[in-house]
Amino acid sequence: MNSRVDPNLLHELKKYGAVGIEKCFNCGNCTAVCPLASNEYNFPRSVIRRAQVGQKENLKAQLDPWLCYYCGDCSATCPKDAEPGETMMAARRWLTAQYDWTGLARKFYTSKVWEIGSIVLVSILILFMFVFFSGPMTTDHVALNTFAPVQRIHYGDWVLAAFLSFFLLSNIARMYWLSIGRSRIKIPLSVYVTEAWKLIYHFVTQKQFEKCDEEHKGFFKKARWRNHWLLVSGYVLMFALVVGFLPWFQTDNIYPLWHPQRWLGYYATIVLLYGGAEILWQRIRKENQIHRFSHPSDWIFPILLLLTTASGIMVHTFRYLDLPLATYYTYVIHLMILTPMLVLEVPFGKWSHLAYRPFAIYFQALREKAADQSKVTAGALASTD
Amino acid sequence: MDNLHMDALVVGGGIAGMQSALDLADQGFQVALVEREASIGGRMITLSKVFPTLDCCSCITTPKMSAVTHHPNIHLFTYCEVQSVQEHGAGFDISILQKPRYVDVSKCTGCRDCEYECPITVPNPFDRNLGAYRAIRVPFSTAVPQKAVLDPEYCLWCGKCEQRCPVDAIDFSQQPETFNIEANSIIMATGFDLTPIETKKEYGGGKLHNVIDPLMMERFLAPTGPYGRVLRPGDGKEPGSIAYVQCAGSRDDTLGITYCSRVCCMYAIKQAMLLNGALPLADITIYYMDIRTFGKGYEQFYQNAKAMGVEFVRGKVANINEDADHNPIVKVEMTDTGEIVERTHDLVVLSQGIVPASRPTVSLPLGSDGFISVPSPDSAPCVTKRPGIFVTGTAASPMDIVDSIVSASAAAAEASAYIRENNGRLEVQKEALYV
Numbered sequence: 001m002n003s004r005v006d007p008n009l010l011h012e013l014k015k016y017g018a019v020g021i022e023k024c025f026n027c028g029n030c031t032a033v034c035p036l037a038s039n040e041y042n043f044p045r046s047v048i049r050r051a052q053v054g055q056k057e058n059l060k061a062q063l064d065p066w067l068c069y070y071c072g073d074c075s076a077t078c079p080k081d082a083e084p085g086e087t088m089m090a091a092r093r094w095l096t097a098q099y100d101w102t103g104l105a106r107k108f109y110t111s112k113v114w115e116i117g118s119i120v121l122v123s124i125l126i127l128f129m130f131v132f133f134s135g136p137m138t139t140d141h142v143a144l145n146t147f148a149p150v151q152r153i154h155y156g157d158w159v160l161a162a163f164l165s166f167f168l169l170s171n172i173a174r175m176y177w178l179s180i181g182r183s184r185i186k187i188p189l190s191v192y193v194t195e196a197w198k199l200i201y202h203f204v205t206q207k208q209f210e211k212c213d214e215e216h217k218g219f220f221k222k223a224r225w226r227n228h229w230l231l232v233s234g235y236v237l238m239f240a241l242v243v244g245f246l247p248w249f250q251t252d253n254i255y256p257l258w259h260p261q262r263w264l265g266y267y268a269t270i271v272l273l274y275g276g277a278e279i280l281w282q283r284i285r286k287e288n289q290i291h292r293f294s295h296p297s298d299w300i301f302p303i304l305l306l307l308t309t310a311s312g313i314m315v316h317t318f319r320y321l322d323l324p325l326a327t328y329y330t331y332v333i334h335l336m337i338l339t340p341m342l343v344l345e346v347p348f349g350k351w352s353h354l355a356y357r358p359f360a361i362y363f364q365a366l367r368e369k370a371a372d373q374s375k376v377t378a379g380a381l382a383s384t385d
Numbered sequence: 386m387d388n389l390h391m392d393a394l395v396v397g398g399g400i401a402g403m404q405s406a407l408d409l410a411d412q413g414f415q416v417a418l419v420e421r422e423a424s425i426g427g428r429m430i431t432l433s434k435v436f437p438t439l440d441c442c443s444c445i446t447t448p449k450m451s452a453v454t455h456h457p458n459i460h461l462f463t464y465c466e467v468q469s470v471q472e473h474g475a476g477f478d479i480s481i482l483q484k485p486r487y488v489d490v491s492k493c494t495g496c497r498d499c500e501y502e503c504p505i506t507v508p509n510p511f512d513r514n515l516g517a518y519r520a521i522r523v524p525f526s527t528a529v530p531q532k533a534v535l536d537p538e539y540c541l542w543c544g545k546c547e548q549r550c551p552v553d554a555i556d557f558s559q560q561p562e563t564f565n566i567e568a569n570s571i572i573m574a575t576g577f578d579l580t581p582i583e584t585k586k587e588y589g590g591g592k593l594h595n596v597i598d599p600l601m602m603e604r605f606l607a608p609t610g611p612y613g614r615v616l617r618p619g620d621g622k623e624p625g626s627i628a629y630v631q632c633a634g635s636r637d638d639t640l641g642i643t644y645c646s647r648v649c650c651m652y653a654i655k656q657a658m659l660l661n662g663a664l665p666l667a668d669i670t671i672y673y674m675d676i677r678t679f680g681k682g683y684e685q686f687y688q689n690a691k692a693m694g695v696e697f698v699r700g701k702v703a704n705i706n707e708d709a710d711h712n713p714i715v716k717v718e719m720t721d722t723g724e725i726v727e728r729t730h731d732l733v734v735l736s737q738g739i740v741p742a743s744r745p746t747v748s749l750p751l752g753s754d755g756f757i758s759v760p761s762p763d764s765a766p767c768v769t770k771r772p773g774i775f776v777t778g779t780a781a782s783p784m785d786i787v788d789s790i791v792s793a794s795a796a797a798a799e800a801s802a803y804i805r806e807n808n809g810r811l812e813v814q815k816e817a818l819y820v
Contacts, residue, residue: 027632027674028718032703032725033587042723077587079637079701 005054013051015110016097017295018090020083024048030074030084035211041067041364044074044084047091060098060178065091066353066360069212071224072289086293093297096352098178099171105348112296115344119300122340129156130332142324144315145252148331154246160342161243167347168355175356179363187370195365203358206232231275232354234268241265254320265316269309276305301350304341311337391417391460392804394479394568396467396747399427400786401778402574403449404793405800410458412801417566418453419481420463424528426450427576431511433606435786436655437686443527443609450529463530467746468563475773475807476569485559487535488521492554495531497523499546499555507539509611513601515618516611521546521555526609569807570773570800573747573757574793577779579737580634580642587704588633588735594619594711596733599652606659615663617732619711624667624731627660628715629653630702631673635738644754646738646783650677653736654687657695670696670730672717680787705733739783749774756782767796773807775799 013021024045031037031045043064050059068088075085097106107114135146180187202208210225241249241264248261255261279302282291311334318327345351395406398420406418418425430450432442453459468480488499505520521535533554535546547555579598583591595617605615617624631653635646650673657669676697678687691697700717707713713733718725741756750770752758757769757776767775777796778789 025674026720027701028699028720029701029703031718031723032700032716037718037725039724042718042725045718045720046723077639077703079632079639081638 003055003058006056007054009054009056009059010051013087013090013094016090016093017293018051018083018087019293020081021048021051021087021090023080023082024052024078024084024087025080026052027079029077029079033073033077034068035071035073036067036069036208040368043068044088048082048084048087051087051091059091060095061183062091062095063179063360063364064088065095066357067208067364068092069209070290071212075292076289083293085290089293089295092353092356093295093350095175096349096356099175099352099356100167100348101170101174102167102348104344105352108344108348109295109297115296115300118344119304119340122343123336126336126339127332130335134332137324137328139324142319142322142327143252144250144319144327144331147328148250150247150250153250157243157246160339164342164346168352171347171352172355172359175359176363179360180366185367185370186374187366188373191366191369191373195362195369198365199358199362202361203354205229206357208357208361227275227278230271234271234275237264238268238272241268269313272305272309273313276302276309280306297350301345304337304345307337308334308341388478389417389460389564389566391415391566391568393417393570393572393800394419394477394566395572395574397427397574397576397778397780398422398425398453398461398463399574399576399778399789400429400446400449401576401780401789401793401796402427402572403453404790405572405574405777405797406459407449407452407456408794408797409800410456412797413458414801414804415458415460417460417462417568419465419467420461421466422524423464423486423532423534424450424524424530425453425461425463426527426529428600429786430525430527431513431600431607432603433608433610433659434655436651437680437682439655439658442607447527450527454529461530464534470571470747470774473567476567477571477773479566479568479571481564481566483562483564485537485561486532487537487540487555487557487559488533489554489556490530490532492552493532494552494554495523495533496551497533498549498551499533502545502549504543504545505539505541507536512604512611513598515601515604569804570775571747572796572800573749573769573774573776573780574778574796575780576742577739577783578742580640580646580740582634582735582737584640585634585637588630588702589705589707589713593705593707593713593733595624595707595731596705596713596735598737599649599656599734602656602734603652606656606663615660622731623664625664626668626730627657627664627670627732627734628713628728628730629657629669629671629673629734629736630705630715631671631736632701633735633737636674642738642740642754644738644783645677647677647679648783648785649736649738651680651683651686651785653734654678654690654695656734658686658690658693661693661695668696669694670698670728672698672700672702672715674699674701680785739779741780747774749776754782756780765799767792767799773803775803 010021026045026049028045031042037043041064047062047064065088070085070089072085075083078084093109097109135149138146206229209228210222213222213224282288283294283298286292311330314330315327315334318330392414393409394417395402396419398418402418403425406416409416426446429442430446434440435442454461464484464486466482468482471478500519500522503519503521506517507520508514509516509518511525520539521533523531523533582588589596597618604610631649634640635642635649653671657671660667660669676687678684698719700720702715702717704716705713708729712729712731714727714729716727750758757780759766759781760770767777769776775796777792784792
């Protein structure tokens, strides 16, 4: 691995939000208070130290930032107010930019013009598509599937899903290359299979997050993990409904209230609304350690989420009130917010963490298993000598 | 009492205040020394040995205390507090409160009969409340003056001491009295307190049984200490493993104390060395962020401690908990290896730093660190913003004993120049020079 020192690395991380990183004198307090750090993954100090000494290539290989779920204990007790938690946050943004081969993630994280400009651009693109390709507007009653034929939208969904998957998967491949591939660690194929359950398990449960929240008692115990899990469940459910079952979900039939088409949608909506509003409220309040500093990307995420949810609720309401034009217009607006959110945030932005976090745990397990096995092999060799 | 006219008033009878008073008195100036406690000696008289020479602290302090009390030009006022300071020409008019000792000091001979008779046992602050003494007592064995003092907070007014006293010195009718001193200059030598550790909840907030402050360890190690040996206070067990947590309250922005207290590295190393002598089988570990051994002979002292087997671990202790037997457990990242460890010790000493002692009565501008502000710390380190008032020792900034003594002589020199410049009428009594 290239071990050349990059003197600008610290400065670069500051652009991604690493406030106070230069104040750190490496006392190790942050690592010792961290409920998730271990001897092999002794973050946050490991990350700060690499940044301070300019070990850029080495930092690119680190999985540590993804193993941190930001409880804020490190920042709260740091004797230098060096905000190690924010450095971990910045390192995650920076790594997202390193994994992303298109270079868009770097642009979005370091330039508001790029970020907001791209959102606007994708929105306008969606608007144009409706202007040129939408069906006739029926005005005597709501006929959404005439205005926006569900099969056409569904094809659009698939294109969208393919686009997201392609970029996200290729970025994950780069993450694999940077953290495992290029270091030429020998990992037997069987280990990839036997450890794969961790990927699924941690994607579904986000169990590590739970360990990060030991301070609260009673009802609020694990509240952060619970809120986050609910938000993810709503998000994944909505994504599945839209991409997998749109013809069933977007229909001009009005189902009774007990029908899964309705309550599944309501569940996801409520959870997204609550989750998004909670994040935004906490960031405005700035009361918790973890919300004291907010990068522009931290604002765009909940704002887009809330706007998407709100516009979705409006489409739904107008349809039930039988207001055709209002339904069509809000539908277009809904997609104008939803599409850039998915296209830009999932592969190139904050939401990519939904993949990077479980994959980091998976890669960590691969490395550890490989290390264990090589020890056994070395031991066996030694005994035969 | 009539107003007393003095050339200088020294506030605080610790090592810095005593040195300033002696330096001025030796030049023939009339000096009043005001001490809040019943005896002079300050923090230093409670300590075990000085670094880096390992000389006995009492052996250095006691002769100074005697010199102060016997000096013809020093007027000692113990158990007194400065109440207010008014400008008066080029000098000052100082109002002083004499707290009642309930003992007539003109009669008391320091025989301690009252102390032996007193039935009330109270915690002894001289021993950091680890030991006990009586409600009426001579404050400690080498106290100056050797006069008894009665603590009204605990006294039952049973009168046994009064009956026993061979010289009828007990006087229950004493009241607080106020008197004035006119002085041409003032030297503030008000000293320090330990950084408050109650606010550092990660270190137990002062509630853990076997986590002590460094002044307690000084008392354990002093020949006159409360137990005469090193025992942990939680259960009286002899500790087999002792840890020092450095920067416990210094260089910590979370406590608002950003500065280095300068003495903690050296006193921890010194105590570790003394513990090696007191408990030869004990393991001693010092957890540190940086070891700062800046003075003459200090680095060699540190190297000696290493050679003696004291373990130095680089890493800031993140938190301290205790197990069921009240053994403290420290959690730390050993930053040289990146290993995160939880280690159990028998006794933990928090190397607390230095904050200025409270001094509400003399109004002086303070710096952002809370110490008395010195406008030109590089060129005039003892000169405050109020002309005629000087500052010395740890009232000015954190410093060790060597630096305090240097600073005390510097303050005396500044005060001497000020007095001569502003009071031509003064006649220096050369014949009264104390040798």
